[in-house]
Amino acid sequence: MTSSAVDPVRLAGERRRIFLALFSALAIALHALEFLLPSPVPWFRLGFANIFALLALFLYDGRAAWSVNMVRIVVASLFLGTFFSPRFFLSLSGGILATLAMTTSRKLGCEKIGPVGVSVLGACGHSVGQLLCAWWLIVRHDGVWFLLPPLLLIALVTGIINGFVADALLQRLRRHPPFEDIADGAHSDV
Amino acid sequence: MALRQIWARMTRLDRLIVVSVAFLCLLLFIGIGLSRPGETVEVYRDGELVFRAPLQEERTVPLEGSLGTTSLMIEGGTARIVDSPCPYKVCVGMGAIDHSGEIIACVPNRLLVRVVSQDESGKEPGYDLLSR
Numbered sequence: 001m002t003s004s005a006v007d008p009v010r011l012a013g014e015r016r017r018i019f020l021a022l023f024s025a026l027a028i029a030l031h032a033l034e035f036l037l038p039s040p041v042p043w044f045r046l047g048f049a050n051i052f053a054l055l056a057l058f059l060y061d062g063r064a065a066w067s068v069n070m071v072r073i074v075v076a077s078l079f080l081g082t083f084f085s086p087r088f089f090l091s092l093s094g095g096i097l098a099t100l101a102m103t104t105s106r107k108l109g110c111e112k113i114g115p116v117g118v119s120v121l122g123a124c125g126h127s128v129g130q131l132l133c134a135w136w137l138i139v140r141h142d143g144v145w146f147l148l149p150p151l152l153l154i155a156l157v158t159g160i161i162n163g164f165v166a167d168a169l170l171q172r173l174r175r176h177p178p179f180e181d182i183a184d185g186a187h188s189d190v
Numbered sequence: 191m192a193l194r195q196i197w198a199r200m201t202r203l204d205r206l207i208v209v210s211v212a213f214l215c216l217l218l219f220i221g222i223g224l225s226r227p228g229e230t231v232e233v234y235r236d237g238e239l240v241f242r243a244p245l246q247e248e249r250t251v252p253l254e255g256s257l258g259t260t261s262l263m264i265e266g267g268t269a270r271i272v273d274s275p276c277p278y279k280v281c282v283g284m285g286a287i288d289h290s291g292e293i294i295a296c297v298p299n300r301l302l303v304r305v306v307s308q309d310e311s312g313k314e315p316g317y318d319l320l321s322r
Contacts, residue, residue: 114201114204116199116208134295138297139293143291143304146287
């Protein structure tokens, strides 16, 4: 019974799995590439890898975004050799808060919120998550909160840029056959 | 032109989010700008005070950490780290500090530089009040 006439639910499930694996792999590659770029300001991250979490969130649902981001952070840290280092925990707490901000804003905003708004909130969540981790685990000093304004400003700019890249990609991807059937159902959030 | 297209792609809620985050940034920057400038710079290693000097004296200080020597430069009323043996040089990139409460942390070298104002400098800031 393994013919081309598979039932559509299973097909959608398989497609989802394959595309999420692809998104995660691309996100890991971008994450690693960004790590190699020299950064002029500490903690200045473009966060391009987050674009794939945005795609997963808008094409599928919140669970998809969580899996792309968490897989990316853990696997990329294994590649870069930063697993369980302070840098990993900064990255992890930033990632958790970013994904939390993105999935909640998507859930609450539904139709009214676009990729840019979700991306900006996610980037802000990332900054706050990193500072929270720095304040709680690494530096243990209230002075780290002085870094919040510049980090938020960077988050705003990179969040807008990533949001537009994700928006442009979404426009193209939704015309692609595997996503056509789920493009309408994407708004009925899980 | 491109900016107008970008603006048109955003939903109303998106715009509200962008504007409010920008406004929050502005407020925070103003808040920091208005806070008191500090007068003294203190350096801690593993939570112990190892160095203290007024911000007005221009000098370069070598600080011994667990990895090696980090140099702290005090110049023009601000303090910054100019060189450090740590791998990512985050502390160097953190720039100059001059406001009370601001810090530069060099986590790999276990150093914490902070600026304090006159009334809160010293190890036990509360004791003056108690002794009265």
